[in-house]
Amino acid sequence: MGQRERWLGLVKVAKASPPVLATTRHLGAFSGITSPCVYHSSSPKKVFLTLRQSFAVVLALVSGTLAKDWESPEYKWLYEFPLPIPPPKTEKFQPIIDPVTGKKIRYYEIEIKEFTAQVYPNLGPAKLVGYHGISPGPTFLMERGEEAVVRFTNHAKLANSVHSHCSPSDGSLYSPAKEEASLYGDVIHVNGQLRPYLRVEPRKYRFRLLDASISRTFFLYLEDIQHNRVRFDVISSDAGLLTGPQSVTELYISMAERYEIVLDFSFSKGQNITMHNTRSFAADIDYLHTDKVMHFVAGDNTVSDTTSVPSALRTVPFPKDKAGIDQHFRFERQGGSWRINGVTFADVNNRVLARPKRGTIEVWELENSSGGWSHPIHIHLVDCRVVKRVNGRSNVVFPYESQGLKDVVCLGPGETVTVEVRYAPWPGVYMFHFHNLIHEDHEMMAAFNVSVLADLGYYETQLADPEWRAKTEDPAAYVFNAVKSRIEYMAKFQPYNNVEEVESRLDAYWATKTNAPSTSSTASTLIVSTTPTSTPVSPTITAKPTTTSMSDDDKKKDDDKKNVSTTTTMKKKRGMRARRVDMEMPKRTTAAFRLIHI
Incomplete structure (x- = not known):
């Protein structure tokens, strides 16, 4: 490859x-x-x-x-x-x-x-x-x-x-x-x-x-x-x-x-x-x-x-409060298989269970009806605010959950958890799933489509080309001059490089709309600690809008296809946008990730 x-x-x-x-x-x-x-x-x-x-x-x-x-x-x-x-x-x-x-x-x-x-x-x-x-x-x-x-x-x-x-x-x-x-x-x-x-x-x-x-x-x-x-x-x-x-x-x-x-x-x-x-x-x-x-x-x-x-x-950039429930997801076991709202990931025609608009806030209700198992829910792309817990953990959202943002939310046996999420900055089709790996491997996964805003008026470079897939190992590619040439070529594309401007454009876009959604409260501010630390290191192609007359269901399916030409996931982290790329690597092949730290 x-x-x-x-x-x-x-x-x-x-x-x-x-x-x-x-x-x-x-x-x-x-x-x-x-x-x-x-x-x-x-x-x-x-x-x-x-x-x-x-x-x-x-x-x-x-x-x-x-x-x-x-x-x-x-x-x-x-x-x-x-x-x-x-x-x-x-x-x-x-x-x-x-x-x-x-x-x-x-x-x-x-x-x-x-x-x-x-x-x-x-x-x-x-x-x-x-x-x-x-x-x-x-x-x-x-x-x-x-x-x-x-x-x-x-x-x-x-x-x-x-x-x-x-x-x-x-x-x-x-x-x-x-x-x-x-x-x-x-x-x-x-x-x-x-x-x-x-x-x-x-x-x-x-x-x-x-x-x-x-x-x-x-x-x-x-x-x-x-x-x-x-x-x-x-x-x-x-x-x-x-x-x-x-x-x-x-x-x-x-x-x-x-x-x-x-x-x-x-x-x-x-x-x-x-x-x-x-x-x-x-x-x-x-x-x-x-x-x-x-x-x-x-x-x-x-x-x-x-x-x-x-x-x-x-200052944590929590989403602004939003009333009501936009989506309800029931995680359960049916006939020996793990399902979300009755759907497994193998059901390619129905596995896109939500279509939030880019830059909007939605409230999701997550219900565990699978029996005695606990299920950590991982929502790709975004971080969420845990709003409420019922029927488990004494109906308490612990302070170490509520005082920060999460990308994995524990869903205890019989428990229902409410989370609030802003779907930004990138459009595309993403996955959410249980992080119990046995259940995940048995298809307890689904997808959501952050819809493209055709009239956003912002050009974005997003790499989703076969050129960047894994390839057979070539010793000549590991010498300095070859590495330097390849990295310089990659750098010229500068994809996902203007996050602040994208966020600003999204806020400005929704500010002009009727019933505009809430946006994040504020940019994050780090207060430097003097505590000794172990410091770490720590796309989807956006298609042109179609003008063909289509039914609502056909439009949804068409949007899902347009928004994903390869299996990808991009993740937002307060000024960090990390993109997940599934890379199948046959034996003796190579592949490279680039991290852009702003």
């Missing part, structure tokens, strides 16, 4: 500094606002490395029943091995100059390949597939305002699909023998290490958490040696910093959700602090040690720490 050197979108990253816990998988800070952005690879019938944020709570196979202590071989080495810290990714060559903007473009290469890792100390090495043959994968550290191109080369035996849409996931779990419904794993691992420990100084630390499990939701809490709960501050969620720190003693986190916390070990000098997972939570099946996550071993030395967490972190 042809090489797909895609432009991911417009991304802002924070200034890099030595990480406290480096992110794994990839990226992290947008608009000066830390937020996990993850690349992951998928291939049939394999369990692949999950690339996670630093200190990501990662479960390949999680939990089981109390009637069985283990499904896997028993693991006896609780908190005996240190937490792995992924290495920073280094550039392949010197930066390349963008011929249009004059800015530096950094260039990285990632190799997907097989390797082995010693998971159980008493058993043989496990065979894995991942980035650069390490677990977890490397960390990208970048400064705000930088651009980067990341080229992926597939040296694995099977084809891989590489995409980035700021939501992580494992490869699918395949159990060919003795299959059973709702098979939960029994081993919790963090950054690839089963129940590790981390030595810390008696000071503040900032950690990034990601639940990269296949099917398990966590209810995390910290406990000292006297079994007292330890309080910590939640400062960031999927879409970046919250309005201010939220002091809590426990944290719900479902598959693909991300949070950042600040934990002060000065109150635990010389003690062990244990991170636990609450048992019997969200109907997930427990095993013997599914309540144990990891240890923090606090030193007894004296460390000067004069930092503090600011009481205000930023």
Whole structure:
């Protein structure tokens, strides 16, 4: 297949500094606002490395029943091995100059390949597939305002699909023998290490958490040696910093959700602090040690720490309040299949379930009628505001949800959640789905079409050409002059490069319309914290309007076809526009992403 050197979108990253816990998988800070952005690879019938944020709570196979202590071989080495810290990714060559903007473009290469890792100390090495043959994968550290191109080369035996849409996931779990419904794993691992420990100084630390499990939701809490709960501050969620720190003693986190916390070990000098997972939570099946996550071993030395967490972190660009419900989606299981409003993703004629107009705000009601399962809902392109919860979690929207924006929303058993979303800046057909990977793999997905505004009057360059697809590996393409030529050619197109102007045009457009929709409240403002941080790196063709007379149904289907010529997803993040591109990569092929950081 042809090489797909895609432009991911417009991304802002924070200034890099030595990480406290480096992110794994990839990226992290947008608009000066830390937020996990993850690349992951998928291939049939394999369990692949999950690339996670630093200190990501990662479960390949999680939990089981109390009637069985283990499904896997028993693991006896609780908190005996240190937490792995992924290495920073280094550039392949010197930066390349963008011929249009004059800015530096950094260039990285990632190799997907097989390797082995010693998971159980008493058993043989496990065979894995991942980035650069390490677990977890490397960390990208970048400064705000930088651009980067990341080229992926597939040296694995099977084809891989590489995409980035700021939501992580494992490869699918395949159990060919003795299959059973709702098979939960029994081993919790963090950054690839089963129940590790981390030595810390008696000071503040900032950690990034990601639940990269296949099917398990966590209810995390910290406990000292006297079994007292330890309080910590939640400062960031999927879409970046919250309005201010939220002091809590426990944290719900479902598959693909991300949070950042600040934990002060000065109150635990010389003690062990244990991170636990609450048992019997969200109907997930427990095993013997599914309540144990990891240890923090606090030193007894004296460390000067004069930092503090600011009481205000930023102004979050919430959508303006909107009355009523625009869309209701029922997530359920029918006849052994997972459906949204009775539709599976295989139903190509009916899977577009919503058609919000570009630049408008809609209120979506999400209902979980699937029984005892919890379902994290991931809506591509946009970030949402969680407005209300009923029939679950004590009917409470937690402050660490309400004080920020989300792209993954946990939907508990029997629960109904209301979210508010502004569908901007880009048009096109996008996906929303459960991030329980088993349900997702069984077609619990649907699409929505952000309609083109034919009279917007703004020209946009959007790359969706076969020229940028993956192609067979050519050693000559990896030398500096070839890389430089290719990147300079890509840069001349400058797609998705004027986000602020697009937003301004959309606001001006709807201001002239009757019953104009609300728009975002304000641009995000970052208040710089002095708290020690682990700084991360952290199209759709728009067709011309038709003049042919068509029925309303035909027009909708025609719009859906026009808005998607390839499977793509673009994601907005407060000044960041990251574009997801599904890239099928046969063995020994290469493909490249470009990140544009404004």
